[in-house]
Amino acid sequence: MSGSPQRRFMLDEEQLPTHFYNVAADLPVPLPPPLNPATHEPIGPEALAPLFPMELIRQEVSSERFIEIPEPVRAAYRSFRPSPLIRALNLERELQTPAHIYYKYEGGSPPGSHKPNTALAQAFYNADAGVRRLVTETGAGQWGSALAYAGSLFGIETKVFMVRVSYEQKPYRRSFIQTFGAEVVPSPSTETDAGRRILAVDPDSSGSLGIAISEAVEVAAGRDDTNYSLGSVLNHVLLHQTVIGQEAMKQMELAGEAPDVVIGCAGGGSNFAGIAFPFLRDRLGGRSSTRFLAVEPASCPSLTRGEYRYDFGDSVGMTPLLKMHTLGHEFRPAPIHAGGLRYHGMAPLVSHLYDQGFIEARAYAQNACFAAAVQFARTEGIVPAPESSHAIRAAIDEAIEAREAAQKKVILFNLSGHGYFDMAAYDQYLAGTLTDVEYEPAQEEPVAV
Ligand SMILES: *Cc1c(COP(=O)(O)O)cnc(C)c1O
Numbered sequence: 001m002s003g004s005p006q007r008r009f010m011l012d013e014e015q016l017p018t019h020f021y022n023v024a025a026d027l028p029v030p031l032p033p034p035l036n037p038a039t040h041e042p043i044g045p046e047a048l049a050p051l052f053p054m055e056l057i058r059q060e061v062s063s064e065r066f067i068e069i070p071e072p073v074r075a076a077y078r079s080f081r082p083s084p085l086i087r088a089l090n091l092e093r094e095l096q097t098p099a100h101i102y103y104k105y106e107g108g109s110p111p112g113s114h115k116p117n118t119a120l121a122q123a124f125y126n127a128d129a130g131v132r133r134l135v136t137e138t139g140a141g142q143w144g145s146a147l148a149y150a151g152s153l154f155g156i157e158t159k160v161f162m163v164r165v166s167y168e169q170k171p172y173r174r175s176f177i178q179t180f181g182a183e184v185v186p187s188p189s190t191e192t193d194a195g196r197r198i199l200a201v202d203p204d205s206s207g208s209l210g211i212a213i214s215e216a217v218e219v220a221a222g223r224d225d226t227n228y229s230l231g232s233v234l235n236h237v238l239l240h241q242t243v244i245g246q247e248a249m250k251q252m253e254l255a256g257e258a259p260d261v262v263i264g265c266a267g268g269g270s271n272f273a274g275i276a277f278p279f280l281r282d283r284l285g286g287r288s289s290t291r292f293l294a295v296e297p298a299s300c301p302s303l304t305r306g307e308y309r310y311d312f313g314d315s316v317g318m319t320p321l322l323k324m325h326t327l328g329h330e331f332r333p334a335p336i337h338a339g340g341l342r343y344h345g346m347a348p349l350v351s352h353l354y355d356q357g358f359i360e361a362r363a364y365a366q367n368a369c370f371a372a373a374v375q376f377a378r379t380e381g382i383v384p385a386p387e388s389s390h391a392i393r394a395a396i397d398e399a400i401e402a403r404e405a406a407q408k409k410v411i412l413f414n415l416s417g418h419g420y421f422d423m424a425a426y427d428q429y430l431a432g433t434l435t436d437v438e439y440e441p442a443q444e445e446p447v448a449v
Helices: 054-061 071-077 089-095 116-128 142-154 164-169 171-179 193-201 209-221 235-255 270-284 348-355 366-380 388-404 423-431
Strands: 019-021 066-068 085-087 100-105 133-138 157-163 183-187 226-228 261-265 291-297 307-312 321-326 360-364 410-415
Touching: 019 235, 019 270, 054 116, 054 235, 071 116, 071 142, 085 235, 089 100, 089 366, 089 388, 100 235, 100 388, 116 133, 116 142, 116 235, 133 142, 133 209, 142 157, 142 171, 157 164, 157 171, 157 209, 164 171, 164 183, 171 183, 183 209, 193 209, 209 226, 235 270, 235 348, 235 410, 261 270, 261 388, 270 291, 270 348, 270 410, 291 348, 291 388, 321 348, 360 366, 360 388, 366 388, 366 423, 388 410
Parallel strands: 100 410, 133 157, 133 226, 157 183, 261 291, 261 410, 291 360
Antiparallel strands: 019 066, 085 100, 307 321
16 A cells, blocks of 8 residues: 555656547537628638638538647647646645545646647647738737747747736736737727727726727738637637647546546636536536536626627627627626636537536636635645636535535546736735625627527
8 A cells, every 4th residue: 555645647748639629529419600790691611711720710610529630739739738637635635525636737838828728729720821920819818928929939920909907917927928029909909990999988998808809800800911819719729728638538547537527717618628528528428427517707607697699709799699608798897807707708619518508607706716726825836827716616615515415526627827927916815905796787788680
């Protein structure tokens, strides 16, 4: 008998996944298509061609189960993948829970989150198609950091519209993006019609992901050498993130356990989908009864309080209509610290699977999440991103439930990123000055379809 149980489950570089897993191949009911906002007809690939390279459009609509990862993307992944799976033994002990808690740690990538999994793939496919510039938006700054990093590796110039509240709260995220050679503009800006329209109504607008998306799409649509890049929500983004769950499946096998519940925080839904979908494949095939839990902020609760209907992906109404759980594209989320979770909608794939009953959702206020984050830091030694703290809160609550029911339970959650650029938020929490914000529905007419 050895002493304490094994803590870290590592894979070798050659065990890096060779393919992305496409959950569309296994859906019992097909995903409702994106619609043209003018005609309400399904859009064709040509509608997306001004914004995305053909390979990403192909992936967006593909129902092929496995899509090969190009070798240059796998080579780039090797600088931080496979990522570790860690058993939270100290946290388990502190909670005195019979549950086993595992986390997949995505904060070890150069920008500190799961986002380079798709940023590297998107930069590669764009470079391969001869695109020279990418324009994007960023909320908390994580996506801007990831795309700036990926752009620098694949020789692409990057411009980032950064939600103003984050630009002001997180100056070092901005510096990080600039270190990788990208340009950063606070949004709403005066550089675009979309930004000027918002500023005309609200000159002090703190911005939102939806507004920043409108600005980036406008710039990309207006230039031939420039494409747009999105860090979440779309099918191809969720597809690229499935490297997380595929690795985690192999690592859980090494641990000799299978998760009873898989947890991820959900802003646009990509890291949740990334860890969940490869496991969900067995549930869809009737081979497991694993639960899947998406965790969102109480102030921006698109799954738990939103409606499942067609809506715009951006705030101004420039994108195709997506069938998703939404708070309305005009909803302006409160400036909570989990900037990456401040989005009015939820990925169509996650929304669809939630609607079909395969996924559960829960919402937490930010103080409860920071309490979980601090408990996690003091036991496991990693200061989590405010976004990831939502997943930790849910994992701890699941573990406490297991204790109260004296029930064995295997919990797996995705630790989507570290919080080392978010110490100002921790300062506020520790000083007791962080406020919880209630959700207030927007006064808005739904888009008629
Ligand atoms: C962006 C981000 C999120 C939210 O985005 P999803 O697409 O929902 O994953 C969560 N955690 C971290 C660390 C992020 O950077």
